Amino acid sequence: EDGSKLWLRGKAVSAEVAAKRQIVIHSESIVVGLASKELEQYWAGSSVELIVDKKLKKLKDGYTISSSGRGLTICAGEEIGLLYGAYHLLRLQQEGKDLQRIAIEEIPDYDVRMLNHWDNLDGSIERGYAGQSLWKWEDLPRTISPRYAQYARANASIGINATVLNNVNASPQILHSDYLVKVKALADIFRKYGIRVYLSINFSSPKILDGLENSDPSNKEVQRWWKSKVKEIYTLIPDFGGFLVKANSEGQPGPQDYGRTHADGANMLADALKPYNGLVMWRAFVYSPTKEDRAKQAYLEFMPLDGQFRDNVIIQIKNGPVDFQPREPFTPLFGAMRQTAGMVEFQITQEYLGFSNHLVYLAPLFKETLDSDTYADGSGSTVAKITDGTLRPAYKTAIAGVANIGEDENWTGHHFAQANWYAFGRLAWNHALSSEQIAEEWLKQTFTDEQQFLKPMIHMMMTSREAAVNYMMPLGLHHIFAFDHHYGPEPWGDRQGGRPDWMPWYYHNANSAGLGFDRSATGSNAVSQYFPPLDRIYGDLETCPENLLLWFHQVPWSHKMKNGHTMWEELCYKYDEGVQQVRQFQKVWDGLESHVDSQRFAAVQSKLRIQAQDAIWWKDACLLYFQTFSKQPIPYDIERPIHELEDLKKIKLNMSYHN
Ligand code: BDP
Incomplete structure (x- = not known):
């Protein structure tokens, strides 16, 4: 079991089952032929008729699936819609959904x-x-x-x-x-x-x-x-x-x-x-x-060009x-450009996010952006609605993801990185799907539908992105990675004569006064690129969401957070929380051995070990380094660092730019 089958693990139906149902098509097209072939092989339910009706323009390249006494009908306005409909049906079957009476209409959000x-x-x-x-x-x-x-x-x-x-x-x-x-x-x-x-x-x-x-x-x-x-x-x-x-x-x-x-x-x-x-x-x-x-x-360069494309x-x-x-x-350009498609x-x-070594499920990150309210046309102007044609007319709407696919047997290096490819596709089709739902359908198709496995694994996936934020860059810290390869921490990083905007200090601005990038009105005023009320919310230390605090502000070490901690204490607790989360992932995964084939079990287990080591590396590097500015103890109820800062500074990873 090398993971090469991805989420496509339907079992071919027996000749007996196939004989009981018919797959009917009315088209010579290759795409429709493919749709019928997939159903012939894997569909174990009642008969299915595939119909293209060019009048169904409102479906775009989507489809409807409906049931009647005689079986199921998939309708589409374009031939490709039938292939998408066939895959949807097989997905529902694989998830064990009740398909007796269904009425589905699926229209993709992006062209x-x-x-x-x-x-x-x-x-x-x-x-x-x-x-x-x-x-x-x-x-x-x-x-x-x-x-x-x-x-x-x-x-x-x-x-x-x-x-x-x-x-x-x-x-x-x-x-x-x-x-x-x-x-x-x-x-x-x-x-x-x-x-x-x-x-x-x-x-x-x-x-x-x-x-x-x-x-x-x-x-x-x-x-x-x-x-x-x-x-x-x-x-x-x-x-x-x-x-x-x-x-x-x-x-x-x-x-x-x-x-x-x-x-x-x-x-x-x-x-x-x-x-x-x-x-x-x-x-x-x-x-x-x-x-x-x-x-x-980007905003400064593109806003003056709005309407010229x-x-x-x-x-x-x-x-x-x-x-x-x-x-x-x-990015504040979303919504701001009114006459240009984005x-x-x-x-x-x-x-x-840890290359293909760390288990980080990205649907929550994707959703966080898509669901962000830009306020461009008043409240509810989410990035999704700005880009999907709802609020800005567009000749064609689009969404892109930089692929994580290579020639590895399992396509993506980490078995769980397949979920990120999957989630991108599902959200590009329907950005209203929840991250949980996507995780659940992916797990059911890729591993098993046993509840004892699903429940803890959905939880692990759903918390994995926040865990990575915690052990790498909590509270809005950013770009404090090692130069070029962007794998490990290098908050102390500096290159003589190098571009400042490629140096960690440019972003974290640690000094005896505090930590973070002042983008408020007293600083770079990047907040002014956001529509009201976001400019004010982000621009005020008291109202700025704490998970973006150090993105928008240079914050005193003693600043009181909502939970009563000082900023320094909170930073320490966040890094530690990230480490603890990964240690928990290890425990959960080891406990699920009986639900997973041995090959994929071992592969994920060893990746989680790397992730746990890296999380500790990140925590120690960042806390020991920032401590040289905060000059305060790491709270005593937190696990102590196991590295010396000077040793961490000597780590030179052998990774080329392209890796
Ligand atoms: C950065 C990458 C660099 C890419 C660049 C880009 O470090 O390799 O070429 O983005 O998106 O994230 O063009």
């Missing part, structure tokens, strides 16, 4: 539900912790790995319908004709499962690939180059999705190299893609080492204003 792979053409993956890339570029297009179809099937089973194959730090080579035929080979497989392929592009491609004088978007030759490149792509891949662009960010080229704006660059690509209905996802992850608070920069451009915005930290407030980018891969 484009996409994974972003940060895969490089040499097979490495930026921030990938599950082995090398799934895409075997050298073997393509001739050799087709069976995992391509398995990947597509897994995605289709949770409604994911788009994939960006390559890293946002994009090699221009991906647009070379030699690569495009490889991309086509993948697109041909994914299409059967309703998945469209997108590519990350390098803005300097015209110059680098074909020796144009520059890649200036106002240069007619450059515009022509993109038009003809796009034509070449669509000739090979008629349903190609579009481009994802990281421009003028962390050293990547972009329109600003030529004095043009993000809008100029995005619009040039949008114009080339428009005749084919292609999209541009233009990323707002921009910041440079200026005096301005890094957390404010073509309708097939979507600004792709990370959930938080800095960078996928264990906890951040939502989408959320989450990180499924755990760059800042």
Whole structure:
């Protein structure tokens, strides 16, 4: 049992059961054929009829499932809806739901539900912790790995319908004709499962690939180059999705190299893609080492451009204003841009959450952002409603997650990291689902539906993200990771001459007075980027939510928290709580051995051991270091540090940038 089957573990039905029911279709299409094949193999219930009715436009690519005396009917407005409906039915069966009388209507919340792979053409993956890339570029297009179809099937089973194959730090080579035929080979497989392929592009491609004088978007030759490149792509891949662009960010080229704006660059690509209905996802992850608070920069750069983008451009915005930290407030651009479509980018891969070593269930993090009220149009203007088309008109709505998938047998490195891929897909389909519900359905399909297993494991998953926040960066601390690889703690980190906005001290501001980043009106005033009343709530030390306190304020060590502790004491208790939570996870898991196959049991057990060691490492490193400023004892009822600060400072992890 190596975990390679993911959550798709339905048992093939016997010939006897199959003979008792019929799966009826009225279509020659490959997708509908697939839907019927899945049901033929795994559906143990009554007969099912699959109907496409083009008039059912309001369903988008969703479906209805209803029961009558003769059996079940799945209806959809588009063929792919029948495949989604079939997977839904199989999921309900696997969960042991009562399917006698059902009336289900499922309409997806987002049009484009996409994974972003940060895969490089040499097979490495930026921030990938599950082995090398799934895409075997050298073997393509001739050799087709069976995992391509398995990947597509897994995605289709949770409604994911788009994939960006390559890293946002994009090699221009991906647009070379030699690569495009490889991309086509993948697109041909994914299409059967309703998945469209997108590519990350390098803005300097015209110059680098074909020796144009520059890649200036106002240069007619450059515009022509993109038009003809796009034509070449669509000739090979008629349903190609579009481009994802990281421009003028962390050293990547972009329109600003030529004095043009993000809008100029995005619009040039949008114009080339428009005749084919292609999209541009233009990323707002921009910041440079200026005096301005890094957390404010995306807003400052993009707000003046609101209304200048073509309708097939979507600004792709990370959930938080800095960078996928264990906890951040939502990025204030959500809601603020009124005339520009925006989408959320989450990180499924755990760059800042213990790689594939820590069990951290991310649905609560995703939900925290989606459910955040921006107050942009009064109360109730959640990030979800801003991005799903409810409050802002959009040509297409979208949501993206940076994939955690690699060529490891179990796809994601940690067996429980599969749940994060699963949860992203389920929430992209329906952001109203609860994290508990998603955890429960995933556990039932992936492990077992025994209550003795489910109850403690749902609890473990549900508390795991907060545990990670506690032992890494409680109370709104952020970005105090070791340089580059972002695995362990390095609050003391400093590089001579290095960029301040890459140094932990830039974020934690520890000194004898206190700890945290002053983003209130007396500090960087990042709070002013939020709509009232959030600007006031965040901006006032007394009303700021305590879990974001050190994000928005530099707080005196003696500041009284709501529970009566001082800030220093609370920091100590939070770190300790995180450690205790992981120790508890170990106990719970060990106690469940009889419910889990031995291979996956042992794998998770040993990962939990690493996680427990790391949690103690984090706690000791941060508390011993911050204690040099607070000059106060660690409360005596807390377990004592087991490391010397000086020893911890010497730890040099052997991890490259790409890992
Ligand atoms: C950061 C990663 C870096 C990515 C960058 C991005 O550390 O590897 O290239 O984000 O999103 O989180 O572009």
